[in-house]
Amino acid sequence: MSKVIRSFEASHQWLSINTATVRRQWTLDRIIDECARREIRAISPWRDQVQAAGLQATARQLRAHGMQLSGYCRGGFFPAADEAGLRAALDDNRHAIDEAMTLGAPCLVLVVGSLPGALNGQPAYTSLARARSEVRDGIAATLAHARQVGLPLAIEPLHPMQAAERACVNTLAQALDLCDELDPQRSGALGVALDAYHVWWDPQLQAQIERAGRERLLAYHVCDWLTPTRDLLNDRGMMGDGVIELRQLRGWVEAAGYRGFAEVEIFSEHWWQRPGEDVLDTCIARHRSVV
């Protein structure tokens, strides 16, 4: 068991807010202002929020506050029912990369996708093997553009309960296998976004974090697993309200060399009902006490 290397107790300089956490309460410009007011130094915004606020306006606002990004959400969703769909996904990922560059993001987070149409309850096919093959090819093609502009791609393994609809990469080992295949030189161009919620259950977790190492650990996300969990998507817990051993997990991540932000990403019908100010204040308090 590794102890954490950095203390978060005295300051929240390593706190980042994934903007989905307060997306029901506020538009992106308000989120940025509210974070800046609380000396939160980084956010990770979603593409739809950036589009609504304007890409250039958002870039200007971030610069004015001296605010960093801990990532940009998101690229991916590579599998498609046909050739036209596959090409459209690659185009969309190129746009996402360009937006991420404009915003100064350190990486583009990839939620890789899975059975096309499954999100709408109408899977065009049911072969996970085919989806995984299309994901591999999609990342390879996207990586070429990402390397040219110098933006790292971060594959996010998603919890197996989201394997049909959102991501057919479901363990850290599987994500790292893809990294080793597509970036064997460990150049830093391809790595992973490690989200505690998606991986906390994995018996291989500590060993795979060690395998990932500093070059592959591009982002670290936190929230908590509630007992009971009432919804497969939108019932994430605030750090400290569930069963994930977050200090131990951060110890493993830091032992592997990670020194970046701990990004809070909470999809929760409960927290989306609370005033945004309370949510951010609670994130700061819990970041210091339990992350």
Added chain:
Amino acid sequence: MSKVIRSFEASHQWLSINTATVRRQWTLDRIIDECARREIRAISPWRDQVQAAGLQATARQLRAHGMQLSGYCRGGFFPAADEAGLRAALDDNRHAIDEAMTLGAPCLVLVVGSLPGALNGQPAYTSLARARSEVRDGIAATLAHARQVGLPLAIEPLHPMQAAERACVNTLAQALDLCDELDPQRSGALGVALDAYHVWWDPQLQAQIERAGRERLLAYHVCDWLTPTRDLLNDRGMMGDGVIELRQLRGWVEAAGYRGFAEVEIFSEHWWQRPGEDVLDTCIARHRSVV
């Protein structure tokens, strides 16, 4: 990709019904009669249903119909908050083994448990590592009794979404690691119950089924994964209504040597609302057409 070795299209001689599938509709004696009427040759009953119907009465009824068991549900739930709890769990598993012997079950299915109290929303501790250690010790102790009476134990890896409350063994690889540690001679005394619902997402699945081999594959359960899935426990699908490639999976299992029953286990608020006769008739039809 392996093709299935046995055809299920012309008969349902390898169909077994896990009695939880119609537990809201009927008591166990009625379930046994309804299965016998449809020439279903095997069931897998739950302990609470057996207790309600009477152990000896159930054993007599099974014999009268010449009906087999494909397993007995269930032992496990080893982790506990204190020493007294750990001892009580071992006692309970010994009773389960004795009941399974009385009923002529080929194995006792182990849902191994996880954070004690988490099922009631009050986890006594949050260390998965501790739970996994207690599970290992619990299986080792239970295996001693099981070997004496000659009843195989089948560890059932549960989907990672049930890692906090029901089972901290969440992949086939992890279950097989336990088997290798506690039964290195592959004696047949310890193996796995492989449930399609719990493992279909696993990128290592085919390789691990091959590793398991005939000696470790003690039971095979089927249902389907729905898109969307609306509940973490009770929204399983009827075979053919979801995205699991059941024929491919049975091909892998049979290539590894398995020749036992395909046991239908569906926890579903939807199917529990339907007449039991329709549920069983649908199980037979889908067993032939898609399993």
